[in-house]
Amino acid sequence: MTTNNRINSITIVGGGxxxxxxATALATYLGKGASIRLIESEEIGIVGVGExxxxxxxxxxxxxxxIDEAEFVKRTQGTIKLGIQFNDWGRIGDSYxxxxxxIGRAMGPLPFHQFWLKLFQSGRAAPIGAYTPQTVxxxxxxxxxxDHNAAPGTPLADIAYAYHFDATLYARYLRELAEQRGxxxxxxxxxxxxxxxxxxxxxxxxxxxGQVVDGExxxxxxxxxxxxxxxxxxxxxxxxxxxxxxxxxxxxPSASVDPITPYTRASAQKAGWQWRIPLQHRIGNGYxxxxxxxxxxxxxxxxxxxxxxxxxxxxxQLRFTTGMRRKFWxxxxxxxxxxxxxxxxxxxxSIYLAQSGITRLLSMFPQRDFNPLLMERYNQESxxxxxxxxxxxxxxxxxxxxxxxxxxDYCRTMSIPDSLRxxxxxxxxxxxxxxxxxxxxxxxxxxxxxxxxxxxxxxYHPIVDEMPEAKIIEQVEGMERMLAHAVAAxxxxxxxxxxxxxxxxx
Numbered sequence: 001m002t003t004n005n006r007i008n009s010i011t012i013v014g015g016g017x018x019x020x021x022x023a024t025a026l027a028t029y030l031g032k033g034a035s036i037r038l039i040e041s042e043e044i045g046i047v048g049v050g051e052x053x054x055x056x057x058x059x060x061x062x063x064x065x066x067i068d069e070a071e072f073v074k075r076t077q078g079t080i081k082l083g084i085q086f087n088d089w090g091r092i093g094d095s096y097x098x099x100x101x102x103i104g105r106a107m108g109p110l111p112f113h114q115f116w117l118k119l120f121q122s123g124r125a126a127p128i129g130a131y132t133p134q135t136v137x138x139x140x141x142x143x144x145x146x147d148h149n150a151a152p153g154t155p156l157a158d159i160a161y162a163y164h165f166d167a168t169l170y171a172r173y174l175r176e177l178a179e180q181r182g183x184x185x186x187x188x189x190x191x192x193x194x195x196x197x198x199x200x201x202x203x204x205x206x207x208x209x210g211q212v213v214d215g216e217x218x219x220x221x222x223x224x225x226x227x228x229x230x231x232x233x234x235x236x237x238x239x240x241x242x243x244x245x246x247x248x249x250x251x252x253p254s255a256s257v258d259p260i261t262p263y264t265r266a267s268a269q270k271a272g273w274q275w276r277i278p279l280q281h282r283i284g285n286g287y288x289x290x291x292x293x294x295x296x297x298x299x300x301x302x303x304x305x306x307x308x309x310x311x312x313x314x315x316x317q318l319r320f321t322t323g324m325r326r327k328f329w330x331x332x333x334x335x336x337x338x339x340x341x342x343x344x345x346x347x348x349x350s351i352y353l354a355q356s357g358i359t360r361l362l363s364m365f366p367q368r369d370f371n372p373l374l375m376e377r378y379n380q381e382s383x384x385x386x387x388x389x390x391x392x393x394x395x396x397x398x399x400x401x402x403x404x405x406x407x408x409d410y411c412r413t414m415s416i417p418d419s420l421r422x423x424x425x426x427x428x429x430x431x432x433x434x435x436x437x438x439x440x441x442x443x444x445x446x447x448x449x450x451x452x453x454x455x456x457x458x459x460y461h462p463i464v465d466e467m468p469e470a471k472i473i474e475q476v477e478g479m480e481r482m483l484a485h486a487v488a489a490x491x492x493x494x495x496x497x498x499x500x501x502x503x504x505x506x
Contacts, residue, residue: 012219013190070501102132114460
């Protein structure tokens with residue numbers, strides 16, 4: 001006789017975007033096969049300060065959760081994000097955009113940028129930003145999701161984009177969906193955690209009210225404190241602050257400014273960098289910095305002095321240590337969101353990493369015996385993903401010529417992981433980049449950031465010289481003309497929002 005080994009009870013600790021994303025996804029795919037409960041406290045609140053995202057959110061929201069795009073944007077005061085504008089990172093006065101999507105079109109076995117390099121090195125090509133739709137659209141404030149006249153497979157046939165949105169409103173919207181799909185929300189503060197004597201698995205949680213909530217699988221979305229994964233299970237933490245030295249952030253909203261720009265701005269400052277995330281009803285701003293190199297008061301003054309509109313409150317402080325848990329899944333607890341680790345918001349990966357953890361959990365969803373091979377695979381894949389995102393973030397800090405402040409001098413001269421050193425050295429030689437397995441950031445991202453921050457290859461791939469130069473010129477110049485013409489005909493981002501996705505006044 002077959003024994004029923006299915007997990008029938010799932011308890012999520014903590015709300016916010018991570019908790020409610022997990023609740024909605026689990027309810028969507030487990031249906032009535034499991035009881036799903038989420039415990040959160042209005043008194044504790046959430047970290048959410050406004051979010052920028054990456055294009056993966058469109059897949060998660062639309063195809064996996066069945067969320068209507070227009071409704072999502074309106075409900076979260078959302079806007080479009082085509083990429084990130086980096087100012088003053090390589091040198092003071094530098095500016096480039098890391099845009100989503102492909103650079104040009106591959107030619108045979110080689111990526112477009114290899115042929116571009118040959119012309120650029122001899123002064124016959126524009127900067128790399130002229131060959132990606134998003135990096136042409138963004139500074140002009142243009143947006144359209146596709147050019148209906150574009151041939152399939154061309155850069156304009158399906159334009160990659162993400163969103164800026166209010167994280168608190170996103171969590172609230174997801175809560176509605178999750179509850180409609182059967183999730184039970186329990187209000188209360190957790191004051192006790194009970195473990196099974198025989199193996200240390202979490203057995204139940206005790207709330208301040210005295211209510212006891214049991215479960216077979218627990219999802220820890222309790223934020224930086226990691227109530228279950230760390231405070232209870234003592235899982236341990238891998239500290240990366242020697243590579244990513246910022247440990248503090250101040251966040252403040254400011255009044256909306258027209259037109260709304262379709263990109264995030266990341267401006268390097270004395271001891272870190274300042275973000276600008278435009279929503280429909282306000283602008284999200286923040287200063288991510290190292291407290292070793294600047295005081296909180298000076299950081300707050302810098303933040304407020306560099307707003308482009310009136311502040312709508314006082315700056316709110318966050319403290320963090322960049323790194324990850326030694327295990328993302330320990331016993332019968334899976335950590336998601338800030339409970340699993342923290343990689344600063346420089347490339348807007350926080351929401352993605354939580355969504356990736358959720359989809360990985362669904363793919364490897366356990367039975368009650370918690371197969372250790374599944375758990376180990378989950379932890380290996382999660383750690384790999386965090387480490388590769390970590391390397392990409394370190395690149396931004398280390399690839400600089402700045403030595404004007406102690407902070408930037410440290411970043412410029414610090415040792416970096418061998419995996420990152422190899423990628424930089426290969427690219428510096430002749431523009432090659434090799435994606436490592438399921439590395440989230442693909443070739444276009446690495447190429448744009450390395451070029452944008454002054455890592456210019458000394459040569460190019462040897463196969464390039466085997467192609468007739470006239471053919472290369474035709475392809476490179478033709479791509480630049482095509483994008484310029486198509487983007488000129490697009491509506492502005494503000495027009496698109498007003499026409500299709502205008503949110504009601506908050």
